Amino acid sequence: MKTAYIMQKEIRESILTPKGFLWYIITSMILSALSYLFLTNSELSLLDQGQMLYRIMNFITALGVLMGLVFGADAFAGEIERGTLEALFLSPVDKGEIALGKLGAVLTNWGIIFAISLPYLFVVGKGEQNLLIGIAYLAILGTFLAIIFSAFSMGLSARIKSMKNSLIISFFVFLLAGAPIFLSAAQRRTWFGRILDFINPFAGAINTFDNVVIDSQGFSYQAGRVAIICGYLLLSLWFLKRSVSRLEM
Amino acid sequence: MIFLTIIAYYTSASAASRIAASINPPFIQANMGDKITYVGTITNNSDRAVNNIIAYISLANVTPGKEAPLDLEDWSANKAIKVDTILPRGTYEGQWPMRLIDSGSYVAYITVVDKNDNTPLSSDMSHLEIKRILRLNPNNVLPVAIGEPVALGMAFMFVAFRRRKWVK
Numbered sequence: 001m002k003t004a005y006i007m008q009k010e011i012r013e014s015i016l017t018p019k020g021f022l023w024y025i026i027t028s029m030i031l032s033a034l035s036y037l038f039l040t041n042s043e044l045s046l047l048d049q050g051q052m053l054y055r056i057m058n059f060i061t062a063l064g065v066l067m068g069l070v071f072g073a074d075a076f077a078g079e080i081e082r083g084t085l086e087a088l089f090l091s092p093v094d095k096g097e098i099a100l101g102k103l104g105a106v107l108t109n110w111g112i113i114f115a116i117s118l119p120y121l122f123v124v125g126k127g128e129q130n131l132l133i134g135i136a137y138l139a140i141l142g143t144f145l146a147i148i149f150s151a152f153s154m155g156l157s158a159r160i161k162s163m164k165n166s167l168i169i170s171f172f173v174f175l176l177a178g179a180p181i182f183l184s185a186a187q188r189r190t191w192f193g194r195i196l197d198f199i200n201p202f203a204g205a206i207n208t209f210d211n212v213v214i215d216s217q218g219f220s221y222q223a224g225r226v227a228i229i230c231g232y233l234l235l236s237l238w239f240l241k242r243s244v245s246r247l248e249m
Numbered sequence: 250m251i252f253l254t255i256i257a258y259y260t261s262a263s264a265a266s267r268i269a270a271s272i273n274p275p276f277i278q279a280n281m282g283d284k285i286t287y288v289g290t291i292t293n294n295s296d297r298a299v300n301n302i303i304a305y306i307s308l309a310n311v312t313p314g315k316e317a318p319l320d321l322e323d324w325s326a327n328k329a330i331k332v333d334t335i336l337p338r339g340t341y342e343g344q345w346p347m348r349l350i351d352s353g354s355y356v357a358y359i360t361v362v363d364k365n366d367n368t369p370l371s372s373d374m375s376h377l378e379i380k381r382i383l384r385l386n387p388n389n390v391l392p393v394a395i396g397e398p399v400a401l402g403m404a405f406m407f408v409a410f411r412r413r414k415w416v417k
Contacts, residue, residue, distance in 0.1 A: 016408060017408070017412070018405060018408060018409040018412065021401065021404065021405035021408055021409075022405065024401055024405075025398055025401045025402055025405055028397045028398040028401050029398045031397075032393070032394035032395070032397065032398055033394075035390055035393070035394055036390055036391075036394045039387040039388055039390050040387060040390075116397065116401070119393045119397055120393060120397075123388050123389065123390050123393045123394075124388070124390075126388045126389075
């Protein structure tokens with residue numbers, strides 16, 4: 001109940017504001033441009049529909065992770081810098097509930113991004129046999145990644161207590177995690193690329209999308225990667241819990 | 250005498266005389282996005298088997314002002330075929346399915362490489378004319394691409410208006 005209250009407060013302050021809406025309008029405009037480009041550009045429009053769907057899914061996942069990191073960096077350090085954390089600590093809500101409420105707000109943000117992206121996914125993937133299963137994987141793995149990266153960023157924000165620093169570190173982590181997007185296929189086949197792919201939950205998710213949407217592979221092929229992502233999920237929640245329990249004013 | 254025979258064998262057994270390559274059909278006219286298949290036939294004209302040869306398709310853009318060889322990455326899934334053996338006087342038929350990505354005039358040809366010969370062998374050229382197709386609203390993307398940002402913008406204005414009213 002108290003967690004729900006904190007979550008509502010966060011949603012009111014961050015999402016249901018003109019500023020929050022502006023993010024979603026921009027998200028929607030970028031997705032509009034991307035979908036239109038995919039479907040009308042002479043070369044891109046002739047890509048396999050699975051390829052187009054896969055690329056849009058990657059973009060949506062990256063956007064969800066990025067926004068989760070920014071929300072997370074602001075969660076505690078932002079409150080400290082605005083001088084509002086003391087008031088929050090004086091309320092009869094314990095630190096764990098505050099963290100959970102803030103995490104709930106980040107997940108709501110991811111849910112909105114996912115909902116905004118649905119019409120685009122249906123348009124781009126129209127007639128594609130793996131569209132629905134791809135969307136299901138995006139919903140599940142996207143949620144896991146949103147939790148992993150935002151919980152990490154929130155934990156960092158609670159430990160560092162400086163929004164600027166936690167944001168910079170979070171962006172570095174995002175760039176490292178997003179490396180598979182920037183590396184060529186040949187670079188990803190090197191030993192370094194393979195290790196990075198193996199230990200990186202973001203790479204795990206996009207490789208799973210690739211296997212499911214483009215290669216039509218079943219869950220048994222994805223189980224290893226999903227298990228690693230679940231491992232990171234638990235690890236990030238543990239990190240958040242531990243960081244928040246040590247948080248002092 | 251034996252020496253002369255060996256020289257005669259090797260000179261007559263160069264790739265050009267031992268192997269012949271052809272491509273079919275010799276001319277294709279199609280639209281962007283169509284899928285076509287080229288069939289390459291490699292014929293072994295000698296009395297000895299030909300082993301371990303590689304055959305691949307090449308495409309060159311010959312549209313005036315755009316002349317360049319083409320990277321077939323998006324056009325064709327299997328660019329090179331390794332042929333283990335072609336029996337004496339036998340033939341091998343390879344298929345190259347292709348998706349036509351861009352408009353223009355092109356020529357396609359099959360090249361056969363035998364590691365025992367220094368000279369690669371190419372087939373005649375097949376001419377390919379691809380007509381441009383302009384699709385302005387594929388998959389009915391426009392209503393979503395325009396409608397969704399507009400709908401979110403309206404929701405944004407509604408929230409901003411309510412907030413301002415609430416603050417007053």
